[in-house]
Amino acid sequence: MPPSLPPPLGAALLSRCSPGLGVPRCPRVPPSPSPSPPPRHPRGLAEMPGPGPVTSLWQLLARGGLRRLHELQVEGRARYGPVWKGNLGPILTVHVAEPALIAEVLRQEGPLPVRSQLSSWKEHRDRRGLSRGLLTAEGEEWQRLRRLLGRLLLRPRVAEGYAGPVAAVAGDLVRRLQHLGDRHPQRLVPDIGTELYKFSLEGISSILFSSRLGCLEQEVPGDTVAFISAIHTVFVTTLLTMAMPRLLHRLCPRPWHRFCEAWDHVFAFAKGHIERRVAEVAARGGPGEGTCVTDQLAREKVPMEVIHGNVTELLLAGVDTISSTLSWSLYELSRHPGVQEALHQELVAAVATTGEPSATALSRVPLLRAVVKETLRLYPVIPANARVVPDRDIHVGDYLVPRQTLITLCHYVTSRDRRLFPSPDSFVPQRWLRGGGGSPRPPPASLPFGLGGRSCVGRRLAELELHQALAQILLRFRVRPEPGGGRVRPMTRTVLVPEATINLRFLRR
Template identity: 25%
Template sequence: MDLLLSLVLLLCSAACIWFLRVVLKPNPGPRKSANLPPGPKPLPIIGNILELGEKPHQSLAKLSKTYGPLMRLKLGTMTTVVVSSPEISRIVLQQYDQVFSSRTHADAIRALDHHKHSVAWIPADNQWRKIRKLCKEKMFSGQKLDANQGLRREKLRNLQDYVNECCVSGQVVDIGVAAFTTTLNLISATLFSVDFADFGSGSSQELKDVMSGIASIIGRPNFADCFPLLRLVDPQGIFRQTTLHFNKCFKIFDEIIRQRLQTNDSGTKSDMLKELLEINQKDESELSFDEIKHLLLDLLVAGTDTTSVTVEWAMTELVRHPEKMSKARNELRNVVGLNKEIQESDISRLPYLRAVVKESFRLHPATPLSVPHKADEEAEINGYIVPKGAQVLMNVWAIGRDSSIWRNPDVFMPERFLETEIDVRGQHFELLPFGGGRRICVGLPLAYRMIHLVLATFISDYDWKLEGGLKTEEMDMSEKFGLTLQKAIPLKALPVKI
């Protein structure tokens, strides 16, 4: 940690002369009447960078207890406003939805010009509306999802077969990798009509490393974001690493697209790529090849890593609390039946399973600080001024652990959601795993189904013992911070048929 702090100071010193020149220039600053949100006093030049630590979501949660749910920090040259309450989240995502609909662009997102094409990062303009509408109509509408239920059942059977093989052979299952493989193959089959990975294979782990690597790198604190001049040298290598991961994905896409265009096979299975290429062939100005590849990247990364991370945390909590797992399993057997496949229509009849998922979202949100918003213009919130251009972060993790909102907030207690109508679809600001407002996650309908289905597949017929005879109270619950909140020590357990 001391080495990291020294590196921060060293790199920030490299920008010192440039920064001081900016500071010494006449600067009118905010208007006199501006009442900026409170926050910790920034150090010269580097501001509050050192207060972020290795787990910014936790550090910011602690700071918010001192400075309040609307807090301002200075991260180098960048003003950041952190929201840590459902009330202010509602104001930002609902009342001022349009003002805060843009994104700030981390340097990592600029790799291969992803920030110019990605539906997650481009401004909420005509291009964004076009791509988002395309996603809804071609992949995430209720009609499309219902039509693809057979595909999801096939991938869940593959997962069931793999878990059963491990059970028979006495082999432990890496829960995160198994969930990732299932989700990756579902999405790759939906996009390209092919499976990208096999259970227990090196290819699955390699692709998981790429996808998880992208989420980890993008969310990692980057000095170049705080001091734009440092983008020229990329001191932490984040831009270079992101470019490398993006290129690996684009190489795969390019080959699939090349083969598809060369064969021109009208008998190709109907998939997302076919529909995208048809739009491109009719009018390239409507959807370019670059837009197609960046959209495919968005769908793969966002769809696989967040789902597998959520399932792994949910399974971790259930393994730690066997009585909760038994309760969820008994509900599945009573509603679905013994030795029967869960159907997507069953999810609405499984209140305890839904409560388990919600409680996992609350304790372990996949995106703990959400995807950053940007103030397109000055806005007044609760008497404070959020300045134009400020980065706005929603500390979803802090809201989920707030004792003024949740009773026993650090305890895994799915039962709390049996007594409330709180949902995850962006209307209840106490629980925002998919964000809210117009920038809410476009893939929410599919992710919601998949998380419940994969979790049910893991627990319906099996109990789980930790690898090496580890006791549940000895489980390591530490987090690995990034754009997604991964479990630092993967959950590996042995399935036992019951």
């Protein structure tokens, strides 16, 4: 995906049927029942079901709940119904696990939606005197950044400007997979997630500041390796620092220190590449049209500290989210060779005239978009998002939720609701195609890129990277599971990631 689960760059990466994906909508059918109008005298938090603070803390810490927050959603929905309360460490939160009720929350959040007042990401920025980016800014500051980045990144044809660099990185990934497969008698590539992580970092760096980091070379540069480790630490420690009461921060300071040190490294790495790019462009006489996000922000005369904050947060958001979604997509396609072969045939037909999977060609492959949509339904990058309505109490079903209360929107459980998705645990991309047997589902049932004012500004860039990587891989390889490999389950690490390594065979076509 903590009180401030950051929406992915695409995914994060990853909404989340959204019109932006260009997937034909399934036949219109009656939606699931809407909640009843709020009663004349709505019930308060004291009457809302849910575990007490001690039970919540036990679930999170003693039972490994930080790794299984997505499963706790399912358990909470089954035990307490569509709305219940709980605690994330010291923070009281109201969980909402019904699409119609999620829509009700989003309708009431106002023009300046708030994720949380207690984000450890924001606290790090404040302690270090750093500018907040779109993921941590709030209020009017957030609105200004959202308008700016939305204008730069959400234009309908924005991805076309980055298609060339991303295609080049995807080509490097294919060559890397070919090299690794050649070294194994069964053409097995162990831990495919690591290779896709490197692709994601290389791809988003080419988009943000036109840098090539050497991630897909045989010897990855040391500073890139250290940066990858820092990103991992940020995601691992985010949930822990959010769940720990402040008293435990003083008694056990190491998690908070690791969290801040990792963020410091991420900022320093991004700042170095941003300033290198700005200097290169200045030496040529100015940003001109610009070929990366840093160029576009500089052309808008955005202050350097604001560029640092926004590009750094976009960089972090665009790595785990893309790599996780690619890992799950290839994992499921390897286990469903019929779907994989159908997608290969559509890709071959689409690129027959150009020979290359251009953005225009891939727009003619509806099954490609359906595969990504189905992957994100099963494995939403952000398994839960959150809102805080700061200025008024709001109705959520039969309850009145006081202002400033953290509200957790449980996307993992709604996207696997069997009332909305037949065979909810099965990988069925055809459900997203016209005439593919779609089921009733209100829009908030599956929201990998969010909805409304807080939806992901990097959606088009994420789709570009996902579609390019999948297309180039599937045009050149048949992807098969590891012989004897077992089922891989997801776990929560701020974002939803595979619990075990995914090992796949890449057989040349």
